[in-house]
Every structure is written in structure tokens, then in C-alpha cells.
Amino acid sequence: MRPSLRLLNLEVPSLQGSRALYVCSGCRQEARPRPIAARQFLRHASNADSLSERVRRKIWGTDNPPGEKDPYGGQGVLERKFSKQQPPKQEEVAEQPEEVEDLTLTDASYEPATTWAGLERVGHLNRWNDYPRSEADTYESFAVKTKHNQKGPLSLAAHQAAVEICLMHALNKPLVSVCDVTEHEKPIFDMIYECKIQPNGEWSKALEYPNKRTQDTLAYIFEQIGAQPAAPAAEETAEDLVEASELEENGEIADEPASDSQDAPFFGYQDVQDEGFLSLPLTDAVTKFAYLKRFSQLSGHYFPDPIMQQISTVKQAVAYAQGELNKKPKKLAEYLAEDQRLLSLPNVKIFDKRRTTLHRDDEMGRKKIIEAALRARGLL
Amino acid sequence: MAHCIAAPKRPLVALPFLLPSPCESIALALRRNQSSYRRTKQRLRVKPDASFGSSLTHTQEDHIVHNPPSSAPSVYLTPTKFLPSGDIRRNLRLASVKNNDAEALPPVVRAPSEKKYHLTPSDIREIRRLRATDPMMWSRLKLAKHFECSPIFISLVCETSPQKKEIQKRVLEAVQSRWGSKRRMAREDRQLRKDAWGRDE
Amino acid sequence: MKRLQLQRWSGSVLSAQARTGGRLQQRLYTAIRHQSTASPAAPAGHDQLIREQPQAPSIRPSRPSQSRYNLPSPPVEAARESAKLASLHARLYLPSRLPLETLARSLVDASADPDPNFNNESLATLGHDLLTQYTSEYLVCTYPRLPLTVVFAAMYAYVGPKTLAAMAKEWGVESVAAPGGEVDPGYLQFRRLPPGAEVNPELITGTERPHEEETHWRKSVTSRVVYDNEYGDPVKAGVPPSELPEREAKNNNLGVSHEQASSTFVHALMGAVYLHAGRPAAKRFFEQHFLSRHLNISDLFNFSSPARDLARLCARENFDAPVARIISETGRKSRSPVFVVGIYSGADKLGEGAGASLLEARFRACVASLKGWYLYSPLNVRVPSSMEEEGAAPWKPVHVDLGEVII
Numbered sequence: 001m002r003p004s005l006r007l008l009n010l011e012v013p014s015l016q017g018s019r020a021l022y023v024c025s026g027c028r029q030e031a032r033p034r035p036i037a038a039r040q041f042l043r044h045a046s047n048a049d050s051l052s053e054r055v056r057r058k059i060w061g062t063d064n065p066p067g068e069k070d071p072y073g074g075q076g077v078l079e080r081k082f083s084k085q086q087p088p089k090q091e092e093v094a095e096q097p098e099e100v101e102d103l104t105l106t107d108a109s110y111e112p113a114t115t116w117a118g119l120e121r122v123g124h125l126n127r128w129n130d131y132p133r134s135e136a137d138t139y140e141s142f143a144v145k146t147k148h149n150q151k152g153p154l155s156l157a158a159h160q161a162a163v164e165i166c167l168m169h170a171l172n173k174p175l176v177s178v179c180d181v182t183e184h185e186k187p188i189f190d191m192i193y194e195c196k197i198q199p200n201g202e203w204s205k206a207l208e209y210p211n212k213r214t215q216d217t218l219a220y221i222f223e224q225i226g227a228q229p230a231a232p233a234a235e236e237t238a239e240d241l242v243e244a245s246e247l248e249e250n251g252e253i254a255d256e257p258a259s260d261s262q263d264a265p266f267f268g269y270q271d272v273q274d275e276g277f278l279s280l281p282l283t284d285a286v287t288k289f290a291y292l293k294r295f296s297q298l299s300g301h302y303f304p305d306p307i308m309q310q311i312s313t314v315k316q317a318v319a320y321a322q323g324e325l326n327k328k329p330k331k332l333a334e335y336l337a338e339d340q341r342l343l344s345l346p347n348v349k350i351f352d353k354r355r356t357t358l359h360r361d362d363e364m365g366r367k368k369i370i371e372a373a374l375r376a377r378g379l380l
Numbered sequence: 381m382a383h384c385i386a387a388p389k390r391p392l393v394a395l396p397f398l399l400p401s402p403c404e405s406i407a408l409a410l411r412r413n414q415s416s417y418r419r420t421k422q423r424l425r426v427k428p429d430a431s432f433g434s435s436l437t438h439t440q441e442d443h444i445v446h447n448p449p450s451s452a453p454s455v456y457l458t459p460t461k462f463l464p465s466g467d468i469r470r471n472l473r474l475a476s477v478k479n480n481d482a483e484a485l486p487p488v489v490r491a492p493s494e495k496k497y498h499l500t501p502s503d504i505r506e507i508r509r510l511r512a513t514d515p516m517m518w519s520r521l522k523l524a525k526h527f528e529c530s531p532i533f534i535s536l537v538c539e540t541s542p543q544k545k546e547i548q549k550r551v552l553e554a555v556q557s558r559w560g561s562k563r564r565m566a567r568e569d570r571q572l573r574k575d576a577w578g579r580d581e
Numbered sequence: 582m583k584r585l586q587l588q589r590w591s592g593s594v595l596s597a598q599a600r601t602g603g604r605l606q607q608r609l610y611t612a613i614r615h616q617s618t619a620s621p622a623a624p625a626g627h628d629q630l631i632r633e634q635p636q637a638p639s640i641r642p643s644r645p646s647q648s649r650y651n652l653p654s655p656p657v658e659a660a661r662e663s664a665k666l667a668s669l670h671a672r673l674y675l676p677s678r679l680p681l682e683t684l685a686r687s688l689v690d691a692s693a694d695p696d697p698n699f700n701n702e703s704l705a706t707l708g709h710d711l712l713t714q715y716t717s718e719y720l721v722c723t724y725p726r727l728p729l730t731v732v733f734a735a736m737y738a739y740v741g742p743k744t745l746a747a748m749a750k751e752w753g754v755e756s757v758a759a760p761g762g763e764v765d766p767g768y769l770q771f772r773r774l775p776p777g778a779e780v781n782p783e784l785i786t787g788t789e790r791p792h793e794e795e796t797h798w799r800k801s802v803t804s805r806v807v808y809d810n811e812y813g814d815p816v817k818a819g820v821p822p823s824e825l826p827e828r829e830a831k832n833n834n835l836g837v838s839h840e841q842a843s844s845t846f847v848h849a850l851m852g853a854v855y856l857h858a859g860r861p862a863a864k865r866f867f868e869q870h871f872l873s874r875h876l877n878i879s880d881l882f883n884f885s886s887p888a889r890d891l892a893r894l895c896a897r898e899n900f901d902a903p904v905a906r907i908i909s910e911t912g913r914k915s916r917s918p919v920f921v922v923g924i925y926s927g928a929d930k931l932g933e934g935a936g937a938s939l940l941e942a943r944f945r946a947c948v949a950s951l952k953g954w955y956l957y958s959p960l961n962v963r964v965p966s967s968m969e970e971e972g973a974a975p976w977k978p979v980h981v982d983l984g985e986v987i988i
Contacts, residue, residue, distance in 0.1 A: 346664070347664045347667040347671060349664040363764055365759040365763065366758035368763070369759050453933065455879045459950070466980075487906060489905040492904060580945065580952070
């Protein structure tokens, strides 16, 4: 009897015996196995002939088409690539059995491990992580550890950097070497603090010392900085500052900040005395680089290249460090919280924090259930 | 509408736009498009149906075209006979509709049978006796034929014995057991359709 | 177009559906008993949260937000902080005289907060009465000839719990996972049923109907007016006040379904609008939110033998006996014929129907005629409650019909 057209006989024999599914005529086409058309260009691994060879055969209609084997000048790029890749593959296949045989021959008592215990350690066998820290392992920051953001410390840093670069200019020494000493001792800083800068545009002549002795001392100190390696220089400056501090103890600098602010940056100084350094130009590339390097070392601010291109005076550098050039954008919630029109709407609530699932759980009453369940399981 | 589509057969002179003008002679395709477009437009200019309002008489006036498709009347439109006597719509409708004669009414589906009321109480006793004595012989249909009344009247008068009911039920089961799936489904579908009549679906 | 859930059909073909319709009626009874006992104090059977409340507190004492977790429902002052509540108020275009606090209270189900001073039970009782009154008077005055089963079905379609739950969903009322004092007062607060609980008990026992255990007895439609609720469903009887605490405690542990809580909320909102904004606003609210929903009443009918009913009707009304006449036909001998049959009483056509057989067409024509009778609607319908307004025109009696055809 002819089978009904409405019943689709699946070709795959099912385990529960013959099963006839009712499939409507529309869905019957989809339920059928995929047509053969999609598989027409499948290549089997067994036919070793290349595609062009098969095409030639098909064109000529014989298994041995006349003419050259390959009239197109050898193998194509892809075929060559494949043929290159294939031989090693075959070698691997060939080698693997040998290795297995070797293993079985040499290690008769081989037992595959089930746990890691007792296995030989692979990797750095000398237990590198157990060694104490070497010099190479310690990291010292180029810049100061704390990043200054307020106006006072930034001005102090800019002033100090300006004074130092001026000094180096005056002494005709490599400018960048001021960065060898990250922080000066207090007496030296006091002296630097006392110095003023005339905004006359010349780095070498801009510095104005409070007195001759300061000039001599600073010149002496900074004479040593560039010449020697950094660590001795720092020591010597330390020695110097003992003398200098003795000198200062004797008398001239009266307005000394409180001693408990030793740990504070810039020894507790709040702001600079004069603003003359702000107008110093940063047109010379060497000076600019040296100044910005020293300033970023003292202030902890990093100057990206585009910003460095824009900066042409000290004032701009300080302004960038203060965040005036590209201000941090204000949060949307702060803007909205000031909007009186929004605040007066009863159906609008403004939160400064993102509302998370936890908030939603809380206001739907689900949080206490979750917490109770966690407590009951001892997870909270 | 067929006559409207076939109608415009006029001499070519009357349709000057069909003649190719000198400027259009180059663009052959364009000319053919335009002519077919105009011909289509021309054919669409059909005379409005008579029910669209007599535009010949009232050409200048605005009017509302009310030409609903033919459909069953809405059940929310209460028939005039069902309106209570106090309702104002009753008089309005009676005034507007002209009287129909009985001859103008459409033919009846089935002629109404005149009720005879000819059975006497003794006849009814006889019916009951017959049905009680031999329920297999005196079925409802046979009794109705014998006494010239409807089977419904027989069922109103008397009831058959439970044994007969049981036998009838078995006969029905036996008949239904021989139905195949197609017949069974068709019968079920018929019953479902019948139920849908009552819900007006 | 809004489509109502038409769950009910008149006639004897469909079995009566089991629904939970009785709770509100029972609440109604208990609330009446509350009033008769005249003791505003909470009953003694409530749980501890209620005991620590002062007796009959006018306003819940304000506490720091830490202890909100101890409250069964959000405090009164939280209503002003909730954006959800304000937007719900605005979305429903509620009158501004209805304060947010009352809207918040109407969202608290009795299963969440058993204290009658803080849940919506009293508001729901009022709103339920208003809704059923307005709907029933609208139906009876607009369609004075409707059979009682159809009236029940239409009532269920207009203000049944399923419809009200759908409305609350359309209004955008969301529900809490669990009630508590810390939740946003803009959520619908109720205690959910435990998983696997029976939502629709098949058989409601404990009604006031005598001989209710005789399930095979015929229940007349008229008796459903007396013993059953406004949808014609059996309803649990009220409890005497002495047993009230135990019943309350038992109910509170159970929780309610979402559908039930939503319908209670809509009832409570109706009551709140009536209380705060007055009768005209409540009527406007009813017309805008309930009557504006489209319900095709002609779909609620289901006839089993319309020809017989129509013959009885014509005999009752002293019309000529109905006669079926073929108005038009096509393809009588074909595979798909169409007959148009009209039912005539004398020279007047009562209705017409089309069908693929003469029998079907006649059946449908009878159905159409009967619907034409039952769906009569007078002109200029006025409902009795319109007399409550100031300066209303003198009342003219509405059309009262003999009733449906009873075979």
C-alpha cells in the first residue's frame, strides 16, 4: 500500500520502532535531510587529483586528457603551500609510534601518575621565588611618590624646578642632571625657596639670590650635581646641608615652618613667594625638556607628547598640572543634582551612584530573603 | 464593470496624445511608457456606480457616500417588532418603511405543519401501553407513524424501558466501534461546528 | 483595541469554571462584622509585629531607616520619597486631592500588613461595592433584557479579578518579591503563595447555600443572585466575629495570588478616589478606566436550541410564530452552497443568518433574532446613580423587561 503523504517517514530508523510523525506539507520540506546540492563541491580525501586536473578531465571527457599535465606553470600558491605543510605532518605521524615504542621499551616500570604529589618539578628548578630580593628587583620611582594636585605644592615644584634649571644654565652644566637628586635636604630647599626669578626671559640671568652666600652655596652644590654620580652627590649635598643648616641656624632665615611638617612635601611650605617663574619661556627644546622632566619628577605629573607640544611657558605647564588645560569632566549626576527643575519633579530621583541589582533587590524586598538564605547556609 | 473597461474605443484623432510628437520620437521607450500610462489612466476613469449618489442631479452639492458591503445586519440593531411600544424608534421606522405584502415575502424553508390535536387521553394510554409491552417492536418512530403525530410528542408522553435504552446504547457502541479515525474525526468536527453555531462564530 | 478576557459563556454547554472570586465577598462580610463589633483594636491573633504596635495608632511612629526592616510595610513618610508612586499617580491621571500616602496604602495588601490601619482592605471593600454597583447598573440599564447568566459573564468581564489584574499590569504596577518595610512603596505589596499551592480550588465549600453538599442538585440561576457573588460564583460564607482571629491568622500565613492582590489594589484605588476626590471623580475614573474597555456583549451568548427559545418568546410576546424563509441562496447543488435565511414573524423580519446548509442558516438566523431581542438598548440611558448629582433631571423609570425565555 502506498504510504500516506501526510505522514513523514523519517529515514533514520528510530530505536522505538517505526515512528510516523505528522508533519504538515509546509514543514515537510524543512524536516527532510539536507539536499545533496550543498555537498556537491565536497572533496573526499581519497581523490588525490588537484582541482584543475579534475576540471581538465571533465572538459575532455576522458581520464587521460591530452596535452600537458599542467599547462599553467606548475602548482598554484595554495597547492604549494599545502604540499609544504603536508610532509612534516606525515613525518610526525610516522615518528609517534616509534616514541611510544621507545618508552615502552625503556620504562617497563612506568606508571601513569594520578596525582601531582611526588612528581618532579618542571620550570625554574632553583626556586627563584624563594630567593631574597636582589637589587634588580626593587623598583624606585623616578618621580615623587605622591602626586601633587593642589596649587601650592605645584607652584613650589615649578619654582624649584625653575630655580634649578636657572642654576644649571648659569653654571653651564647639563640641564637634565638636576633630576639626579630627587629631593633636596631642607636647608638647600630653604635656599631655593628664598630665590626669586626675574621674568626677563633669559634662563641664565633670571635668578635673583637673596644674598651672596646663598648664591655661593647653591652654586657650590649644583656644581657637584652634574659631575658625579647621583648617590655621592646626594651624600655630599647632605654634608653640605649640615653646614648650611648651621649657617641658617645662625640667623637669617627666620620664617621657618613648623618642624613637625618634616614629612610633608616641600617641608611644610604652602606656597611660593613670588610668581616670577611663571613667565619663563619654554621655547628652547633642551630647556623645555629638562624643565618638564624635573617638574614632572617633583610634581608627579606626566606630560604626554601632545601636551608637551602645546606648552610654551612655565605657566602653561603649571596650569596643565593643575588640571586646567583639560579639566576632569564633571559627573552627570552632579549636574543633574543641581537642576532645580529636576529636583522639583516628584517622579524623578537622582542618585550619585549607579543603581545595581543589589539596590533593586532591596527595594523589591528580595534582599532580605537572599541574605536569610545565605545566612542559613553559613555563607554570610 | 466590464463594460466600462471595454468602452473607450474612439478614433485616433480624438486622442491626440497617442500620436508621437516630434520631440518624443527619439526616446522610443519613453514614448511607449507614456502612452501606456495614459491609456491606463484613461481606463481608470470609470463612471461611478449608481449607488454612489446621483451626482448628475446634485453636481454642486457635497454629499456622503454610504455604500456598505453586503453583510449580515448587526445584532445590536433591534428589529422593529422587538422594540417596546414606548420606544421612539418604533414609530420612526414604521413611518419610513412602506408596507410589504405577504406575497412579496421570500419562500419558506419548510412549510409549517398544522397541529392537529387529534389524540385523546385514551390514545395516550394506548401509546404508553404499547411502549411498555414491547419496546423493541414499538419504537418512537413507529408509534409516531401509527398515531400520526411527531416523535417528539411520543417522547413527551412516555419513556422507554431501561433495558431498551441499554440495548440501544450497545448498538450505538457497536456501530461506533467500526468507525475508522477519519469518520470519527469528521463526526467530531461536525459536532464542534454545530456548537460554534450557537456561539455565532 | 482592548480585548477583555471572555472566560464565561451563558448556557448550559460550558461547565462552570472554578475561580477564586469569593475572597472579596468574604472580606466584605468580615469588614461588616468589624464595624458591628465596633472595636478598632487589632484582634489578638495577629503576629508579633502587630502586637508591638500601639493600639489603634493614628500614624506609625517614625523610626530610623535601619529599623524599616522590622516593619511589615513601608512607613507613611516613605510615600513622598518614592518616584514610582508619583509616576503611577501621574500616569493614572489621578486627582491631585488623592495624596500619595493613600495611593501607597492602597498598594499594601492585607497579606503583607495585617494591620487594618495600614492595609488596603477597607478601601478595597468600598471600591468593590462602588465598582459592582456602577457596573451592574450600567449593564442592567443599557441592556435591560440581558439574561442573568450573560449579566454575570459581563460583570466578570468588566470588573472580574482577571480583568482587574490585567488593568493593574497595564497601569505598570509591579509587585514586590516579599513585603517589608524597606521596599519601595510604589510596588504592589503582598505575600505570595507558597510554591505548589492550589490557586484555583475546584470546589468551594463553606458557602451559605443550603444543601451545598448535594452537588448534583440543580442550582437555579435566580438562586445565584442570593447565594453567590456578583459573578454568579459560589462564595465562602462570612465568619462570626468570635472565629475571626483564627481565620485571619490562617489566611495571613497563606498569602494570596498575584491576580487577587492586583484586583484588591484596583478596588482599593477606586475606594481611595471616591473618598478623597468625591463621587463625580470616582464616576469619571470608572468611566475612563472600566467602561472605556470594549466588551462585545453579543459574544457572551451561547445558545443550544435557539429555534425553540424563539418560538417560546414569540408565543410569550403574542407575536406570530417565527417562520424561516430563504432570502437568497447560491450553489445549492454545489460543494459549498450559501443560504441566507431570515426569520419572519408575520411580515416582520426578526433576524437573518447565512450558512452552508439550510439547517445552519436557520440556526444562525434564530440566534441573530434572539440576540436582537436580548440586546435591546433604550435610547438615552440613564443610570440610577446619576440622580446623586446636583441638579439632575427628574428620574424617568428605565425599561424593565419580563426576563429571559425559560423553557
